[in-house]
Amino acid sequence: MTDIWWILALLATPLIFWALWRRSLSQKPNSVSQSHGNVGSEWRARCLELGLDSQEIHLVDRLSQHIEDRDTRRLLNSRIAFENALERSLQVEPQLFQDLSMRRALDRLRMKRGWEVSGEISQRGQLPIEEDELHVEGPGGGAMRADVIHRDDQTIALRIIDSFGHHEEAVAWKMGTDLEVNYFQPENGCLSFEARLQEIRDLGDLFLFMECPKKIRISQRRQYLRTPIKGRISYLRLPMNRDVSLEERETGVQFGGLVDVGTGGAAIGPKLHCKTAIY
Amino acid sequence: MIRDFPGQENVDITARVVDVSDPEENENSIYGIRFIGLSAAVKDGIAAFVYSRRAEEVPPASAVSFQQPELGTDHSAG
Numbered sequence: 001m002t003d004i005w006w007i008l009a010l011l012a013t014p015l016i017f018w019a020l021w022r023r024s025l026s027q028k029p030n031s032v033s034q035s036h037g038n039v040g041s042e043w044r045a046r047c048l049e050l051g052l053d054s055q056e057i058h059l060v061d062r063l064s065q066h067i068e069d070r071d072t073r074r075l076l077n078s079r080i081a082f083e084n085a086l087e088r089s090l091q092v093e094p095q096l097f098q099d100l101s102m103r104r105a106l107d108r109l110r111m112k113r114g115w116e117v118s119g120e121i122s123q124r125g126q127l128p129i130e131e132d133e134l135h136v137e138g139p140g141g142g143a144m145r146a147d148v149i150h151r152d153d154q155t156i157a158l159r160i161i162d163s164f165g166h167h168e169e170a171v172a173w174k175m176g177t178d179l180e181v182n183y184f185q186p187e188n189g190c191l192s193f194e195a196r197l198q199e200i201r202d203l204g205d206l207f208l209f210m211e212c213p214k215k216i217r218i219s220q221r222r223q224y225l226r227t228p229i230k231g232r233i234s235y236l237r238l239p240m241n242r243d244v245s246l247e248e249r250e251t252g253v254q255f256g257g258l259v260d261v262g263t264g265g266a267a268i269g270p271k272l273h274c275k276t277a278i279y
Numbered sequence: 280m281i282r283d284f285p286g287q288e289n290v291d292i293t294a295r296v297v298d299v300s301d302p303e304e305n306e307n308s309i310y311g312i313r314f315i316g317l318s319a320a321v322k323d324g325i326a327a328f329v330y331s332r333r334a335e336e337v338p339p340a341s342a343v344s345f346q347q348p349e350l351g352t353d354h355s356a357g
Contacts (some may be wrong), residue, residue, distance in 0.1 A: 050331055074319075077326040113330055227329045231285040237296070240281070256310075258285070263326045265294065265313040268281075 006058045043072055051112055053104040063089050126191055134183045138173050146208055160206040173197050179210060192217050226260040284327050300328055
């Protein structure tokens, strides 16, 4: 009888270890969700209001653990604070960004905040559109400026405005020539891509046809984002140049409209003079 | 000195004129101004306003197709 108990005990031991191992595995994903749960509801609501998804919120929460006052609001509003926290977190827990989803969240977060995004992205909206002006460089030092007149899935058609460098070489580019293209979009910054030439056609004006690129690189993103805004403000302008004559000075309170605003400044529009109030 | 700035109605904002549009190009002058000496709270308030508007304009994450960096590359640190 004792032998039977010993056999049962020997059989049960591996089963118990297996059950414990399974339990520890099932608890690992919960640690992430518990971390998500640490984020206060007010803070989460604020993040959602800013358009952040759960991965991005999780990333900000992790970064906030590496700043002294855990002021997550400042983390999102100040690029310097964000990058400092990022640098600290990379020193303390480098494994954080071994997770691909975290790296993607970091890219998206920087993009949403209007901060610089490095690396390559593929995004339909950033392909050159009609009337974009492109700077096209080819081999041999030849380069052209050209306007986009048409784009489809395979081809971008351009009207050449000007060419410089070795003009003859540029016009002699053959089908398949590798081209490097740079262009600027006001809300995206300087973008660039590589493409192969399909054809240069002389129809009085020169037209260039190139393959539509699959990848667009962001060479430089606008550091100072401007957001269009409508609003009425009142302001007092104090000339700093003492040589300005009294007639040229704007005295009293002016009223104007806001055109756009950035984190460091704004543009204010047409003014209406009003000399009835003084600040 | 600016008053009634949207979202910052309770404070007077000091700014320096850094750019004036060419009157030949634009009949109504546009002044480019740079804020001076804002408190951290006002800076944060303006930044929050600007970036919340930006977040509305950026397409949702599902509409953006990011190229997947290769594993092992330090893509995140750039």
